[in-house]
Each structure stands twice: as C-alpha cells, then as structure tokens.
Amino acid sequence: AQSVTQPDIHITVSEGASLELRCNYSYGATPYLFWYVQSPGQGLQLLLKYFSGDTLVQGIKGFEAEFKRSQSSFNLRKPSVHWSDAAEYFCAVGARPNTDKLIFGTGTRLQVFP
Amino acid sequence: SQTIHQWPATLVQPVGSPLSLECTVEGTSNPNLYWYRQAAGRGLQLLFYSVGIGQISSEVPQNLSASRPQDRQFILSSKKLLLSDSGFYLCAWSVGGPQETQYFGPGTRLLVL
Numbered sequence: 001a002q003s004v005t006q007p008d009i010h011i012t013v014s015e016g017a018s019l020e021l022r023c024n025y026s027y028g029a030t031p032y033l034f035w036y037v038q039s040p041g042q043g044l045q046l047l048l049k050y051f052s053g054d055t056l057v058q059g060i061k062g063f064e065a066e067f068k069r070s071q072s073s074f075n076l077r078k079p080s081v082h083w084s085d086a087a088e089y090f091c092a093v094g095a096r097p098n099t100d101k102l103i104f105g106t107g108t109r110l111q112v113f114p
Numbered sequence: 115s116q117t118i119h120q121w122p123a124t125l126v127q128p129v130g131s132p133l134s135l136e137c138t139v140e141g142t143s144n145p146n147l148y149w150y151r152q153a154a155g156r157g158l159q160l161l162f163y164s165v166g167i168g169q170i171s172s173e174v175p176q177n178l179s180a181s182r183p184q185d186r187q188f189i190l191s192s193k194k195l196l197l198s199d200s201g202f203y204l205c206a207w208s209v210g211g212p213q214e215t216q217y218f219g220p221g222t223r224l225l226v227l
Contacts, residue, residue: 042221043219044204100214101163101173
C-alpha cells in the first residue's frame with residue numbers, strides 16, 4: 001500500500017531564507033503527488049501537484065516541488081520565505097489508476113522568524 | 115465557481131451525545147465527497163468517501179457514520195460520541211478520477227468532554 005513520510009515535524013527559518021520541506025512516498029508505480037498548506041484553524045489549500053511530464057512543478061505563492069523517482073521524493077521548495085508562509089504543510093499521494101483517495105503525510109509545521 | 119461549506123465551525127459536546135456535521139458543495143454536480151479527521155500531530159485520516167448519492171465507503175471502522183442524502187450534501191454522524199472523537203473534521207470534494215484535486219472546506223473543530 002502507498003504511504004507518505006514527512007520526516008520533519010517542525011521547521012523554523014528566518015524570513016528571507018530559503019526553504020525545503022521533505023516528502024518521501026512509497027508506491028510501486030508513479031503516483032500523483034500533491035502539496036497542501038493549512039493555516040491555523042483553516043482548511044487545506046492546494047499549493048501544487050504532479051501528475052506527469054516535467055518533474056519540476058511550479059505552484060502558487062512562489063512554491064515549487066521536484067519529483068525525483070530515484071529517491072521517491074517530492075520535496076517542496078521556496079527561495080525566500082515570507083512571514084505569511086508560516087503554516088502546516090502536507091504532502092499527499094494519490095494511487096493510480098482507479099482510486100480517488102489520497103494518502104496524507106503527518107505534516108510539517110513551518111515557523112518563520114522576522 | 116465552486117464553494118464548499120461546513121457547519122458548525124466549532125462544537126463542544128459531552129461524551130455519549132449524538133453528532134451531526136454537515137458539508138455542502140455549490141457550483142458543481144456529482145462531486146466525489148470526502149470526510150477526514152485531523153488529530154494533533156497525526157495528519158489527515160480519511161474516514162469516508164462517496165462517489166454518488168447513497169454511496170458511502172468507510173475507510174476506518176469506528177462509531178461514526180456518513181450519509182449523502184443529496185448530490186451535494188455530505189453528513190457525518192454519531193449516535194454516541196467518545197472522547198477520542200475530538201479533532202478537526204474536514205470535508206473535501208473533487209470532480210472524480212484519481213488525477214483530480216481535492217478541495218477542502220474550512221473544517222469543524224469538535225471537542226468531546
């Protein structure tokens with residue numbers, strides 16, 4: 001069965017610093033991959049997704065993620081973090097071909113210091 | 115455009131009381147609907163999903179149930195709440211198909227005392 005691991009529970013960065021959030025998945029074939037962001041007490045908002053094609057995916061709010069098949073990873077990056085990026089970030093994998101379900105990681109909480 | 119609503123936003127209930135959380139979607143037809151629970155530090159757990167009226171798949175055995183009485187309405191219920199039912203409940207929808215993005219509602223925070 002597919003699974004998602006986000007090894008970092010909590011990350012703290014300074015505003016303006018670069019950011020990389022790690023996501024590793026386990027699945028026998030190429031999965032669908034998603035990154036969502038959740039502000040405190042809110043629902044989840046989609047940042048970006050990968051289905052096929054170019055392995056570097058651009059998302060909203062200046063985020064990007066790179067799918068690396070050899071490493072079973074889909075890490076989220078941002079070159080310069082803003083204080084408003086402080087939130088919880090979830091990686092998710094959707095299994096192919098006949099399921100509409102997503103498997104979520106446990107999330108990484110990002111704290112940004114001024 | 116599509117909109118998803120959940121209510122109530124916050125709920126405090128005693129152990130053993132019933133529960134009914136409602137989710138409605140506007141601006142789309144025949145969506146897939148999902149109920150997730152988010153417990154602190156544990157990510158999102160899929161509880162139920164539905165591909166059509168009256169069609170409910172349960173992912174985790176528990177004392178919760180779900181119903182879909184109308185195309186764009188999804189209800190999460192319990193006859194008797196447990197302390198362990200406390201958490202943040204999120205409803206989501208998608209147009210269907212494994213490629214399709216799930217869009218989430220604002221959530222309901224449930225505290226069982």
